[in-house]
Structure formats: structure tokens, C-alpha cells
Amino acid sequence: MLGLNWGRLMELMRKELRQTRRDPQALRVVLVAPIVQLIIFGYAVNTDIRDARVILFDRDHTNVSRELGQTLTASGHFKIVETADRAEDLVEALDHGRMVLGIEIPRGFEGDLAAGKAATVQVLVDGTMSNTATVAQAYAGQIILRFGQRHSHTAAQTAKLPGGSLPGVDLRVRAWYNPNLESRIYNVPAVMGSVMMLMALLLTSLAVVREREVGTLEQLMVSPLRPVELILGKTVPVVGIALLDLTIIASVAILWFGIPMRGSFVLLFFASLVYIVCGLGIGLLISTASATTQEAFMTMFMFFLPAMIFSGFFFPIANMPRVFQLVSLLDPLRYYLETVRGIFLKGAGVTVLWPQIATLAVMGGSILWLASTRFRKTST
Amino acid sequence: MPRLSLKRLWAMARKEALHIGRDKRSLAMAFAVPAAMVLLFGYVITFDINDIPTAVLDQSRTAQSRDLVDAFRSSGYFTVTRTLGSDAEISPLLTRGAVRMVLVIPPDFAKHLAAAEPAPVQCLVDGGDANTASIAINYAQAIVASFSAKAVLKGRTLPVPAQAESRVWYNEDLKSSNMIVPGLMATIMMILSALLTSLTIAREWERGTMEQLAATPVHRLEVIFGKLLPYLGIGFVDIILVAVVGGVVFAVPFRGSVPFLMVTALLFLVGAQGLGMFISAAAKRQFLATQLAMLVTMLPSLLLSGLIFDLASMPTPLQLISLVVPARYFVVALRGIFLKGVGPHVLWAQGLGMLIFAVAGITLAVRAFRKEIA
Numbered sequence: 001m002l003g004l005n006w007g008r009l010m011e012l013m014r015k016e017l018r019q020t021r022r023d024p025q026a027l028r029v030v031l032v033a034p035i036v037q038l039i040i041f042g043y044a045v046n047t048d049i050r051d052a053r054v055i056l057f058d059r060d061h062t063n064v065s066r067e068l069g070q071t072l073t074a075s076g077h078f079k080i081v082e083t084a085d086r087a088e089d090l091v092e093a094l095d096h097g098r099m100v101l102g103i104e105i106p107r108g109f110e111g112d113l114a115a116g117k118a119a120t121v122q123v124l125v126d127g128t129m130s131n132t133a134t135v136a137q138a139y140a141g142q143i144i145l146r147f148g149q150r151h152s153h154t155a156a157q158t159a160k161l162p163g164g165s166l167p168g169v170d171l172r173v174r175a176w177y178n179p180n181l182e183s184r185i186y187n188v189p190a191v192m193g194s195v196m197m198l199m200a201l202l203l204t205s206l207a208v209v210r211e212r213e214v215g216t217l218e219q220l221m222v223s224p225l226r227p228v229e230l231i232l233g234k235t236v237p238v239v240g241i242a243l244l245d246l247t248i249i250a251s252v253a254i255l256w257f258g259i260p261m262r263g264s265f266v267l268l269f270f271a272s273l274v275y276i277v278c279g280l281g282i283g284l285l286i287s288t289a290s291a292t293t294q295e296a297f298m299t300m301f302m303f304f305l306p307a308m309i310f311s312g313f314f315f316p317i318a319n320m321p322r323v324f325q326l327v328s329l330l331d332p333l334r335y336y337l338e339t340v341r342g343i344f345l346k347g348a349g350v351t352v353l354w355p356q357i358a359t360l361a362v363m364g365g366s367i368l369w370l371a372s373t374r375f376r377k378t379s380t
Numbered sequence: 381m382p383r384l385s386l387k388r389l390w391a392m393a394r395k396e397a398l399h400i401g402r403d404k405r406s407l408a409m410a411f412a413v414p415a416a417m418v419l420l421f422g423y424v425i426t427f428d429i430n431d432i433p434t435a436v437l438d439q440s441r442t443a444q445s446r447d448l449v450d451a452f453r454s455s456g457y458f459t460v461t462r463t464l465g466s467d468a469e470i471s472p473l474l475t476r477g478a479v480r481m482v483l484v485i486p487p488d489f490a491k492h493l494a495a496a497e498p499a500p501v502q503c504l505v506d507g508g509d510a511n512t513a514s515i516a517i518n519y520a521q522a523i524v525a526s527f528s529a530k531a532v533l534k535g536r537t538l539p540v541p542a543q544a545e546s547r548v549w550y551n552e553d554l555k556s557s558n559m560i561v562p563g564l565m566a567t568i569m570m571i572l573s574a575l576l577t578s579l580t581i582a583r584e585w586e587r588g589t590m591e592q593l594a595a596t597p598v599h600r601l602e603v604i605f606g607k608l609l610p611y612l613g614i615g616f617v618d619i620i621l622v623a624v625v626g627g628v629v630f631a632v633p634f635r636g637s638v639p640f641l642m643v644t645a646l647l648f649l650v651g652a653q654g655l656g657m658f659i660s661a662a663a664k665r666q667f668l669a670t671q672l673a674m675l676v677t678m679l680p681s682l683l684l685s686g687l688i689f690d691l692a693s694m695p696t697p698l699q700l701i702s703l704v705v706p707a708r709y710f711v712v713a714l715r716g717i718f719l720k721g722v723g724p725h726v727l728w729a730q731g732l733g734m735l736i737f738a739v740a741g742i743t744l745a746v747r748a749f750r751k752e753i754a
Contacts, residue, residue, distance in 0.1 A: 029668075033675050043698045044683045046690075047511050053692060094549055096726055097712060100690075120545045127551030128715045130559040132690050135511070137546050138518040145525075170498040171524045173517050175507030176474055183510040194679070202674065206667055213586075213666075291405075293666045294579050297674065298409045301575060304678070305568075306420060314688050315425050316512050318433075324424045338477075345508050346475050 004232070008225055012233030020237065030203065030241060031248075034195045038188075038249045041195075042257050045187035049135050051079040052100040055093045058083065064110035064151060068121070071147050072103070077139045094126050100136050101125055113151045177345045188259050189340040190313045192249055196272070197307065197333055199245055200279030201286070201300050203238040208287040208375065209296045227372040235280045235368070242276040243269075253344075262347030268340070271353070274360045275336040281367035282332070288374040307333045335360050388598050392606020396580065400610055407614075410576060414568045414618040415625050421564055422557045422630045429515050435462040435479040437470065440489035444531065448485065448501070451527045457519040470504065480506045481516055493531055550719040558633070561626035562718040563687040565619060566710035570652050570681040571674075573615055577656030578673035580607050581749060582666045600749045604742065608653055615649040616642075626718075635721025644717070644727070647734040648710045652677075654741020655706070661748035681707035709733040 020027060054072065058065050072078045078101070084090050090102035102124035106112075112119035121144050127133045178185050211217040220230065250268065253259045282303065290296035309315070310324065311333035317325055328334050335356040342348035342356075350357075400407055434452065438445050452458045461479060464470065473479050484502035492499035503520055507513045551558040584590040593603065623641075626632040656673055663669035683689060684698070685707035691699060702708050709730040716722045716730075724731060 029671055029675065037675075037679055040698065040701065041679060041683050043695050044689050046693060048693070049514075050693060095720060095722055097716070097720075123546040125546055125548040127548040127554050128559060128719050129686075129690060130551055130554040130556045131511070131688070133548060133551070134554055135514060135518075137548070138515070141546065142518065142521065170500045171503050171521055172500055173503045173505060173520070175505045175513055175517075178507035178510060178513070181507050181510040181514055186508050186510055198674075198678065202671055210667065292403065293670060294403065294406050294576075297575055297579075297670045298406055298413070301571060301674075301678075302409065302413060305417060305571075305682075308682070309421055309424055316429070316509060318431075319429060320424050341508060342475075342477075348475055352476050 004226075004229055005224075008223075009229050009233050012225060012229065013237050016234060016237045020241070027241075030199060031245065034199055034245045034249050035252055037195050038191055038252050039256065041191045042184065042188045042253070045184065045191060047131065047183040047187075048181070049077050049132065049139060052077060052132070052136050053081045053098065054078045054101045054103055055082040055084055055090055055099045056080045057085075057087065057090055057102065057104040059107040060105050060109040062110040064113060065105045068105060068109075068144070068147055072140070072143055075139070075143055077136070077143075090124055094124060097126065097128070099126065100129075100132060101140060103140065113148065119148065184257065185259055185345060186341060187313075188253050188257050189344045190311070190337050192246075192253055193275075193311070193333055193336045193340055194308055194313065195249060196242065196246060196276065196336075197279045198304065200238075200242055200276055201283040201304060203241065204234065204280045204283030205286045205296050205300050206293060207234045207284060209290050209293055212291070213293060227375045230375065231284060231368055231372040234284060235277065238280060239273070239276060242280070243273065246272050246276070259344055261344055263343035264349065267350060267353070268343050271336070271339045271343070271357050271360070274357055274364055275332065275339075278332045278360050278364035278367060281364055281371055285367055285371040285374060288371055307331050310334060311337050313337060332360055332363050335363075384599060384602055389602045389606045389609075392598060392602055393609040396607045397610040400614075406576075410572065410614050411617065411621070413572060414565070415621045417568050418561055418564055418622050418625050419629065422561055422626070425556050425560050429512055429519075430457060431459045432457060432481055432512075432516050432519075433461045433479045434458045434481045434483060435464055435470070435473055436460050437464040437467070437482065437484045439487045440485045442490035444490045444493055445485045447531075448489075448524075448527055449483070451523050452483065452520070455519065455523050457516070457523075474504065474506050477506065477508075480512065481520070555630075557626075557630040558719060559715075560687075561622070561630055561632045562714035563685070563711045565622045565626075565714055566648070566707045567681045567685060567687050568622070569615060569618060569649065570685075570707040570710075571677045572618070573611065573649060573652035574656035574659070574673040574677045575670065576614070577607070577611055577653045578660045578663075578669040579666055581657060581660040582664055582669040585664045586666055600746055604654075604657055604745050604749060607657065608650065611653050612646075612649055615653070616645065619645050619649075632718060634718055636717030637723060640723055640727075641714075641717050644710065644713045644731060644734060647731065647738050648706065648713075651706050651734055651737035651741045654738060654745050657745035658741060658748050661745055661750075680705045684708065685711045687711055703733075706734065706737045709737070 056069055058069065069080055073080055082089075082093060082099070084093070084102070087104070090104065093099045094102055104122035104124070106120065106122070109119050109121070123137065123140050123144075125133045125137050175181050208217070211220060225233075246269070254261050283300070286296055286299045286303065290299055310317070310328040310331040312328070313333070317328050317334065320328065339353050339356045342353050436449050438449065449460065453460050458481065462473065464482070470482050470484075474482065482504040484504065486500065486502070489499050489501065501524070503517070505513045505516060548554055584593055623634070627634060655676070659672050659676070660669045663672055681687075684691075684702045684705045686702075687707070691702055691708065694702070713727050713730040713734070716727050720726075
């Protein structure tokens with residue numbers, strides 16, 4: 001197969017393993033960092049609107065206005081952390097960025113509701129965090145609207161129904177896979193993917209550059225090693241390390257964060273193996289294309305950050321402009337995130353996920369091939 | 381303590397600048413990366429959710445149920461991509477992710493509506509992406525509410541009892557580029573600064589030039605500051621480039637003061653680069669140094685800086701950890717300066733945080749840097 005010489009390949013692998021073992025510091029980084037990262041970022045990647053900070057300016061001071069305040073808190077989305085006495089307090093709180101919303105209940109709110117007149121509640125939104133702001137604003141609007149319906153006379157008269165339910169369409173929403181709509185369940189598997197990619201890149205992006213800088217590349221060159229053997233010899237030993245990483249962080253995700261694992265472990269491992277090879281290949285490609293360590297790292301940075309953005313980690317790919325949706329097709333992280341999220345949340349199997357895994361396999365293969373041809377060129 | 385010489389410091393800076401200048405590719409990248417990233421992210425990142433792929437299972441098959449589906453269709457938020465014939469088709473569609481939402485209208489829908497009773501409609505949402513799901517649910521509820529009002533009142537008008545009048549400040553159209561561009565400046569500059577500087581001292585160790593440096597009368601403070609100067613220059617050019625790209629391409633407002641921006645940028649850059657130098661001096665090897673710099677800056681400045689994920693909603697231990705992520709101060713400061721137009725009276729705490737960080741970075745770097753060759 002490919003005319004490989006197994007003896008030579010094994011020798012190189014042994015050399016690589018020995019080199020890795022001699023650098024326990026670097027090895028520790030590679031083994032410990034993923035766990036720490038997953039735990040910290042697993043908590044960080046939370047976009048739920050829970051207890052969003054609200055400053056309340058109640059100009060009505062009636063039972064009804066107080067009840068509205070309680071309703072906002074009871075929803076679980078908001079927490080009234082301050083009350084204002086003057087309009088300036090709202091401005092000041094928003095300027096300092098202490099609050100997500102400022103809510104002003106007008107004077108005569110209770111009276112207007114009782115008289116069946118439209119009452120307007122002012123909601124001031126700090127738009128700097130536009131994602132939080134959009135959702136918080138929608139929640140507040142809904143809560144206030146429902147509150148009004150419950151309280152106003154007109155609504156009660158039209159309703160004439162037991163249980164206070166209103167006529168018209170009653171939308172019963174059920175969220176599948178994630179009934180409480182917790183963002184963490186969706187995001188922790190994505191953190192797994194990013195951490196694995198970063199590790200894979202760190203493991204190989206310096207493999208060739210380092211030999212070049214230290215001067216040992218010439219030695220490898222004069223040896224009978226063929227480029228394919230060199231690339232494989234540099235990849236295979238670290239696959240073991242990466243798979244170990246994967247086992248550890250998958251356990252952390254399931255045991256620590258309680259992420260539901262509804263699919264098959266075998267599929268998760270197989271897909272991850274393909275993905276890791278892909279990541280290692282990219283690292284090697286960067287390594288062969290760079291002359292210095294610095295260049296290698298800059299290139300890695302140039303690759304990793306866009307890879308995260310295009311992967312659909314934070315921003316759904318479907319919302320991106322068409323051109324960028326096409327670009328995202330080149331992002332291995334995208335396919336892996338679709339795969340892990342599918343396996344974890346939906347329990348999706350091979351029948352659903354084979355296109356993603358096949359794409360990763362094709363990508364990994366061609367990247368490794370590209371790395372070995374690049375290597376041949378640079379070595380002459 | 382020996383007297384510091386500006387001349388020696390300057391010579392050190394020149395040497396470092398020459399060094400940077402020789403590596404054309406890295407230099408070009410140092411200038412191109414921030415602007416390119418901002419350009420890319422500004423376009424890619426959007427929280428607006430439109431055309432949510434939706435499937436409909438209409439068991440009622442009446443004019444009323446078709447009206448409801450039309451209300452969804454014409455809202456622009458939902459695209460009805462499939463019409464289903466039975467319950468059994470729902471699950472595979474959601475599992476494959478072919479649709480995000482399924483609307484099930486039961487057979488007695490029209491009857492209930494006509495009797496002025498609540499008419500249940502099932503709305504199944506792919507909850508995987510909680511964010512998109514909650515926005516979709518909000519849209520769906522709004523559409524259903526206005527449909528109900530029309531269906532029940534049949535032309536009569538019912539005053540809306542209470543409504544929220546929202547006013548969005550600082551980012552009136554809730555444009556995500558306004559949120560991302562200023563914040564991203566902090567994240568990118570943090571990563572880039574630490575990466576660039578993390579190599580400087582380790583390189584001298586690896587190439588053996590440390591002995592030459594040790595033989596010269598240069599003081600370690602002079603070495604650190606001398607090495608810092610050229611990178612500070614690069615950092616400032618980057619920040620200006622990003623600000624111009626943000627303003628021209630994405631029309632991000634700039635409401636604050638330029639001198640204040642420059643002062644905060646200086647504090648931040650010194651801190652970030654000091655950190656890089658510290659890593660470099662402590663690690664003594666380029667490989668370990670860059671690896672550490674990458675791990676310390678990459679994901680933390682992306683995820684723990686408040687760039688995308690709200691810090692206030694994180695658990696307390698994490699909020700405490702984020703206190704040592706310098707990018708968090710700069711993210712708040714930049715958004716304050718760009719979008720809110722506020723100055724030191726509001727942002728003094730962030731300024732102080734960056735000052736402490738800058739002093740700590742330089743101190744650590746100087747202490748870790750030893751000229752002695754062991």
C-alpha cells in the first residue's frame with residue numbers, strides 16, 4: 001500500500017514518541033489544558049436569559065404596578081436588582097452597563113388598566129449586547145402584554161371562560177431535545193469540538209517547523225524516509241494523545257455538566273477520530289508551509305479563529321450571508337459540531353450523520369496528501 | 381539600581397524593530413490579521429433570524445387553518461418548506477435538522493375557533509439551539525396572538541390592554557456588528573500581542589543570542605521596554621485600522637473621545653504585551669512559550685471577555701476568573717467609548733483594571749527575565 005516501508009515508519013514513530021515523552025511540560029499542557037478549558041468554558045457558554053438585571057422605575061406605586069414587578073421576577077427571566085426614584089437613575093444605570101433593561105411603569109397604570117384604556121410601559125434596552133438585548137426585549141414585551149390581558153376589564157369580559165383562558169388560538173409550544181431551552185446543552189459539545197481542534201493544531205503545527213529550525217530536518221531529508229512516511233510518522237503517535245484527550249473531555253461533559261448523551265459512543269469515537277486526523281493534518285500543512293515558529297503560529301491563529309466563527313458555534317450558519325454559508329462548507333469544525341450535537345442531543349446515528357463524517361474523512365485524506373506533497377516541494 | 385539609559389533603550393528597540401522587519405510575512409500578517417478578522421466577523425455574525433424552515437401538519441384543512449399557515453408564511457420569519465401528511469413524518473425531519481419547527485393544527489381547529497373557545501395548536505421546536513429556538517417561539521407567539529385577535533373579533537377592535545414600548549439605546553437597530561466590532565478589537569489585540577511578544581525572549585535563548593545580550597551593559601528594564609516599543613507601534617496601527625474598518629464598512633458609531641480611546645489602548649497593549657514577554661522569559665523556549673500564549677489568550681479572550689457571552693450571567697467562580705482576563709476590561713471600555721460615548725467618569729474601574737494589569741505584566745516580565753546564563 002502506497003509503497004510504505006513499515007520498518008522505517010515504526011522507527012520514526014518511536015522517535016516522535018520519545019521526543020514527546022522527553023518534554024513532560026508540553027505533554028502536561030496537552031493533557032490538562034483540555035479539561036480545564038472545557039470546565040471553564042462549559043460554564044461560560046451560556047446565552048439563556050435568566051435573571052437578567054433590571055432596574056425598575058415605578059411611578060404608579062399601586063398594587064397592580066407592584067404585581068407587574070413580581071410577574072417579571074416570577075418569570076425567571078428577570079431579576080429586579082435596583083429600583084429607581086428618578087428618570088436619571090435609569091440613564092445612569094444603563095450608561096454604566098449595570099442593567100440589561102430599565103422598566104418604567106407610568107403614573108396611572110392601575111387606573112388605565114381598570115378603565116380599559118391602553119397603558120404603556122416603557123422598556124429601555126441596553127443594545128450594546130445585541131443578542132441578549134433582542135431576546136430580553138421580546139420576553140419583557142410578552143410578559144407585559146399577558147399581564148395586561150389578565151388585568152384589563154375588556155379581556156375579562158370577552159373571556160367568559162373558566163380558567164381565564166382566552167378564546168382564539170392557543171399555541172402549545174414544546175421544545176424537543178432540550179425542553180428547558182438551556183443553551184449549555186447545545187454549546188458544551190461545541191466547546192468539545194473547539195478544544196479538540198486547538199489541541200490537534202498545537203500537537204502538529206510545529207512538527208516540521210521545529211525540525212527545520214533546530215536543523216534536524218536535513219538529517220531527515222538525507223534519510224530514506226519518504227514524505228508520506230514522514231507525515232504518517234508524525235501524525236499517528238499524536239492521534240493516541242488526542243483520543244485520550246477526547247475520552248477525558250467527553251467524560252467531563254457527560255458527568256460534570258450532565259449533557260445528555262443520547263447516541264452511540266462508538267459513533268462518537270469514530271467521528272472524532274476522523275476529525276482529529278483532519279485537525280492534525282491541518283497542523284502539519286501549516287507546519288510544512290511555514291519557515292519559522294512565529295509564522296506557524298500566526299497561520300494557525302488565522303485558521304482557528306475563522307474556523308470557530310464559521311462552524312456555527314456561536315452563530316447559526318443559516319443566518320449568515322449566502323457567500324459565507326458557502327465558505328463554511330470548507331470548515332471541518334462545522335461538520336464535527338453538527339456530528340457531536342447530533343449524537344449528544346438527538347441521538348442521531350450513522351444514517352443521519354454519514355454525510356458529515358464522510359466529508360470529514362475526505363477532507364482529512366486530502367489535507368494529509370497535500371501536506372506530504374507540500375513537504376516534498378519544500379524539501380528540494 | 382543602575383541608571384536607565386534612553387539611548388540603550390532606543391538601541392534595543394531598533395534592534396527589535398529590525399528583527400521584526402526582516403520577517404516580512406509575520407509583519408504583513410500582524411497588520412492584516414486584525415482588519416481582516418473584523419471584516420469577516422462583521423459580515424458573518426448576525427443574530428437576526430429569518431426564514432426559519434418550518435413544516436406544517438394541517439389536519440384541519442379549512443380556510444381558517446390555511447389562514448393561520450399563511451400568517452406564518454407572510455411574516456418573513458418562517459418559511460414553510462414542507463407540508464406533512466402524518467405524525468410519523470415529524471420526528472425524522474427534526475432529527476435530521478431539515479426543519480426547525482413543526483406546526484400541528486388539529487382536526488377540530490376551525491370548530492373551536494367558531495365557538496370562540498381556545499383552539500389548541502401544537503408547535504414543536506428543535507430546542508437544540510436554545511437561542512434560535514426561543515426567538516422562534518417569540519415570533520410564533522406574536523403571529524398567533526395577532527391571528528387570534530383578528531379571528532375572534534371579526535372586524536371589531538379590542539384595545540390592547542397593556543403593551544411595552546421598547547426603546548433600544550446605544551445600538552438602536554440592535555445591529556450585531558455594533559456589538560461585535562468594538563469588542564473584537566480587544567479580543568484580537570490580546571491574542572495577537574501575546575503571540576507576537578511571547579517569542580521575543582525565548583528566541584534569544586534558543587538562538588544563543590542571549591549570551592551576546594548578557595555581555596552588553598543593557599539593563600533588563602531597558603530590554604523589556606526596548607522590545608516592547610516596536611510592538612506597541614504595531615498595536616496602535618492595528619487599533620486604528622480596525623476602528624477605520626468598523627466605521628467605514630460597518631458604520632459603527634464612534635461617540636466617545638479619541639484621546640481617551642488612545643489612553644485605554646495604551647494601557648491594554650502594554651499589559652497584553654507584558655504578559656507575552658513574561659511568558660517568553662519564563663518559558664525560555666519558543667514552542668512552550670507560544671503554546672502557553674495561545675492557551676492563555678485564545679479561548680479566554682473569546683469566551684470570558686463578555687464579547688459574546690454575558691459575564692453577569694455566569695456563575696460566581698467564573699466571574700472571579702474573568703477578573704484576570706484583561707480583554708474583559710477593554711471590551712467594556714471599547715463598547716462604552718464607541719457606542720455609549722462615555723468617558724473616564726463611567727469607565728474608571730475598567731481603566732484601573734487595565735492599569736493594574738499593565739503594571740503587573742511589566743513587573744512579571746522584568747522579574748522573570750534574567751540575564752545570567754546558568
